[in-house]
Amino acid sequence: MPNSYISIPYNNVDFVISGDYVLETRPCSLTECNLDSIDWSLSKKIDFSSSQIPFIPFDLIAQLFDNNHADFYQKIKSSNVKTAIIIKNKKESGFFEGEESFALITSANCRLLDFENQKFVKNTGLTESLFPKLGIEFSTFFEGRFSPVINPFVFLEKMRGCV
Amino acid sequence: MNDESETTKTWLVFIAGEKKYALLSSDVQEILRDAPVFPLPFVPPYINGVLNRYGEPYAVIDPLPLLGEKTQSSKLFIVLHGNAHLCLRITEVIEFYSTTESDLKFFSSSESGKYYVGSFDFKSEEVLILNPEAFVEVAERDAGNA
Numbered sequence: 001m002p003n004s005y006i007s008i009p010y011n012n013v014d015f016v017i018s019g020d021y022v023l024e025t026r027p028c029s030l031t032e033c034n035l036d037s038i039d040w041s042l043s044k045k046i047d048f049s050s051s052q053i054p055f056i057p058f059d060l061i062a063q064l065f066d067n068n069h070a071d072f073y074q075k076i077k078s079s080n081v082k083t084a085i086i087i088k089n090k091k092e093s094g095f096f097e098g099e100e101s102f103a104l105i106t107s108a109n110c111r112l113l114d115f116e117n118q119k120f121v122k123n124t125g126l127t128e129s130l131f132p133k134l135g136i137e138f139s140t141f142f143e144g145r146f147s148p149v150i151n152p153f154v155f156l157e158k159m160r161g162c163v
Numbered sequence: 164m165n166d167e168s169e170t171t172k173t174w175l176v177f178i179a180g181e182k183k184y185a186l187l188s189s190d191v192q193e194i195l196r197d198a199p200v201f202p203l204p205f206v207p208p209y210i211n212g213v214l215n216r217y218g219e220p221y222a223v224i225d226p227l228p229l230l231g232e233k234t235q236s237s238k239l240f241i242v243l244h245g246n247a248h249l250c251l252r253i254t255e256v257i258e259f260y261s262t263t264e265s266d267l268k269f270f271s272s273s274e275s276g277k278y279y280v281g282s283f284d285f286k287s288e289e290v291l292i293l294n295p296e297a298f299v300e301v302a303e304r305d306a307g308n309a
Binding site for chain 1: 199201202203204205206210212213215218219220221222246247248249299302303306
């Protein structure tokens with residue numbers, strides 16, 4: 001079973017950093033990643049430039065879309081972080097309140113996918129009522145994999161509700 | 164009215180889990196085999212995820228948990244007609260089977276539960292007729308509460 005590609009609309013992304021730039025993550029206890037390990041109190045932050053940004057392991061989001069959560073389950077250590085996607089926070093979102101940005105960190109390399117010629121499907125039928133509640137704005141099947149485009153704010157609020 | 168003028172209906176008879184069920188053939192758009200199902204987060208267990216039907220995501224429902232039975236792991240799906248873009252996971256297709264009106268036993272809502280319309284005898288065995296609308300309704304309701 002292939003895993004899903006998960007996309008974030010580019011207008012939600014401030015910038016993406018990868019490689020050495022994210023190696024200096026603050027020591028944290030993210031040796032085991034599960035929903036309980038998300039620290040919504042913002043005590044764990046990723047260091048970037050001279051600021052600290054609260055983060056969420058993006059792999060957790062991917063894991064939620066995977067058929068076999070146990071197989072795909074990845075332990076993230078700070079030294080394994082390869083990519084951080086910096087999301088501009090919305091003041092009105094109530095998510096990470098008071099923070100200008102938050103980061104989705106992942107041990108995987110991110111790809112900037114060329115969706116120029118890709119057919120995105122508007123939600124229809126049951127997915128029309130279901131997907132927006134899950135934070136899925138559009139979806140497509142890219143390289144045979146289900147590829148939801150998620151609104152990070154809606155999705156993470158949903159995720160927080162399940163913690 | 165004689166027998167020759169009696170209306171006939173055609174059913175898709177199939178197995179889900181260990182029991183036989185039927186759907187009106189006109190409710191069946193397509194039968195898919197071995198399609199990968201991509202799970203979705205935050206949904207009830209009977210909503211298995213989505214599959215790729217000609218580039219569009221169709222929600223996959225395992226009807227058995229709603230019927231009080233064990234879940235299925237089969238990779239056979241009935242695509243339902245209609246705008247719901249919904250598939251039912253089943254275990255095995257048996258055959259298309261025709262009946263007359265008089266062969267059918269319709270349930271009252273009190274005795275059937277909303278998921279069954281009625282039943283008929285199929286080779287000396289009672290086959291339960293599923294109400295596809297009920298699955299669409301419960302999925303839409305739960306989708307709204309997701």
